[in-house]
Amino acid sequence: MEFSSKLIEKAVDEMAQFPGVGKRTALRLILHLLKQPKEHTTSLVTALQKMREEIKFCASCYNISDTDVCEICVNASRDKTLICVVEDIRDVMAIENTGQYRGMYHVLGGKISPIEGIGPDDLTIESLIDKVQTGAVKELVFALSSTIEGDTTNFYIFRRIENCKIKITTIARGIAVGDELEYADEITLGRSILHRIPFESSLKST
Amino acid sequence: MEFSSKLIEKAVDEMAQFPGVGKRTALRLILHLLKQPKEHTTSLVTALQKMREEIKFCASCYNISDTDVCEICVNASRDKTLICVVEDIRDVMAIENTGQYRGMYHVLGGKISPIEGIGPDDLTIESLIDKVQTGAVKELVFALSSTIEGDTTNFYIFRRIENCKIKITTIARGIAVGDELEYADEITLGRSILHRIPFESSLKST
Numbered sequence: 001m002e003f004s005s006k007l008i009e010k011a012v013d014e015m016a017q018f019p020g021v022g023k024r025t026a027l028r029l030i031l032h033l034l035k036q037p038k039e040h041t042t043s044l045v046t047a048l049q050k051m052r053e054e055i056k057f058c059a060s061c062y063n064i065s066d067t068d069v070c071e072i073c074v075n076a077s078r079d080k081t082l083i084c085v086v087e088d089i090r091d092v093m094a095i096e097n098t099g100q101y102r103g104m105y106h107v108l109g110g111k112i113s114p115i116e117g118i119g120p121d122d123l124t125i126e127s128l129i130d131k132v133q134t135g136a137v138k139e140l141v142f143a144l145s146s147t148i149e150g151d152t153t154n155f156y157i158f159r160r161i162e163n164c165k166i167k168i169t170t171i172a173r174g175i176a177v178g179d180e181l182e183y184a185d186e187i188t189l190g191r192s193i194l195h196r197i198p199f200e201s202s203l204k205s206t
Numbered sequence: 207m208e209f210s211s212k213l214i215e216k217a218v219d220e221m222a223q224f225p226g227v228g229k230r231t232a233l234r235l236i237l238h239l240l241k242q243p244k245e246h247t248t249s250l251v252t253a254l255q256k257m258r259e260e261i262k263f264c265a266s267c268y269n270i271s272d273t274d275v276c277e278i279c280v281n282a283s284r285d286k287t288l289i290c291v292v293e294d295i296r297d298v299m300a301i302e303n304t305g306q307y308r309g310m311y312h313v314l315g316g317k318i319s320p321i322e323g324i325g326p327d328d329l330t331i332e333s334l335i336d337k338v339q340t341g342a343v344k345e346l347v348f349a350l351s352s353t354i355e356g357d358t359t360n361f362y363i364f365r366r367i368e369n370c371k372i373k374i375t376t377i378a379r380g381i382a383v384g385d386e387l388e389y390a391d392e393i394t395l396g397r398s399i400l401h402r403i404p405f406e407s408s409l410k411s412t
Contacts (some may be wrong), residue, residue, distance in 0.1 A: 002299065002302070002303065004269065004270070004271065004276060004277055004278070004295075004298070004299075004302075005261065005270050005271060005272045006272055007257040007261050007272055008257060008261065008270060008295075010253045010256075010257065011253045011254055011256075011257040012252070013253075014249060014250040014253040015250070015254075017246075017250070018235050018238055019235075019238055020231075020234075020235070021235075025226075027296065028225070028226075028296075029224045029227075029298070030227075030254075030257065031294060031295070032224055032225055033254065033257075033258055034258070034261065034270070038258055038259065041254060041255060041258035042224075042255070042258075042271040043220060044220040044221070044223070044254070045251045045254055045255045047216045047217045047219075048217055048220070048239065048247060048250070048251055049218040049247060049248070049251045050213060050216075050217075051214060051216065051239075052215040052239055052240070052244055052247035052248075053244065054213055055213050055214065055240065055327060057209065063210065064210070064211050064214060064240070065210065065211055065279065066212055068209045069213055070210060071210055072210070086236060089210075089214075089237070090233060090234075090237070092210070093208065093209070093210075096208065096210075097208065147333070171359075177240055197275075
């Protein structure tokens with residue numbers, strides 16, 4: 001792609017560094033900015049810059065936060081003995097939206113992935129293990145996605161803490177509420193049957 | 207979508223104003239920024255801001271330019287009597303890349319679209335008509351996309367200048383080079399046959 005303007009070329013190159021954004025998309029986004037008043041760009045740029053400069057990672061759970069310790073960690077009404085292990089803040093948001101969880105979180109910041117060169121030291125695993133070893137935690141809930149990387153990460157953490165006397169659980173896998181059985185994949189349906197629950201429990205869960 | 211951080215929320219809202227970017231995508235892009243060093247965001251933000259502040263629209267053809275008059279318009283070796291009418295700078299780039307065109311351009315900045323509330327006055331049509339009326343232009347080539355909006359725009363301009371003694375042409379529609387006839391749509395194939403050209407001309411065109 002050749003640009004007659006160096007300014008456009010530089011802006012396109014920068015935008016195209018986002019994952020999933022190619023040069024054509026980047027150019028489309030930039031032409032959008034050009035069609036809007038200048039204030040629009042200023043507002044976007046200010047929000048991004050301010051966010052990147054001022055955002056903090058919670059010193060306890062590594063969730064993204066405007067303060068040193070996040071709202072969830074300072075909330076006295078939440079169960080400090082229960083920790084849900086997630087990959088990133090989108091998972092925290094998803095679980096919070098269910099309104100079904102009143103424990104704490106621990107955000108790993110990724111999954112162990114030898115292919116992408118991400119090892120245990122690149123994640124916040126040590127800090128999680130420290131928390132568990134203080135003895136204040138009763139249950140750890142794994143809520144990573146069930147991929148090879150997710151399973152590897154779960155297993156790595158499990159091996160590191162298996163001698164600690166805590167309950168280690170993982171979120172239930174199964175057919176989504178409202179889904180037809182015939183369209184479900186075999187592995188999910190298989191797990192659904194294997195880990196069936198008493199009918200009475202299902203009545204309570206909404 | 208609920209965010210625990212106001213900074214993230216504001217940044218997501220800003221990013222989600224791009225066409226085709228929803229809140230989920232915006233969040234994904236922003237989390238990407240957070241995983242990169244701060245300098246990365248500064249560099250992106252500076253490029254966007256600088257581009258928006260300093261970019262100019264060529265005073266003659268409305269192409270995007272770093273200077274008051276664009277490189278194409280100041281180029282003495284180009285044919286000033288031939289003007290290609292396009293929608294935006296992406297079209298200029300596409301045609302320039304072919305290396306087959308040595309005339310000038312006129313960038314309309316959009317197409318007439320009553321549905322989107324875009325009328326002739328929102329485009330650079332008056333300026334194009336002024337150019338034609340000076341008598342210096344011999345041929346106008348319409349190169350808008352063949353949609354209802356594109357055809358409407360072509361026809362509007364045609365009616366405004368039909369009394370001027372200039373040649374008005376439109377780019378050829380037909381089967382793309384390398385495409386199989388059997389997969390072509392009927393309208394395109396129909397036009398291909400209707401507007402067939404002497405075989406000898408096809409030998410010259412590459």
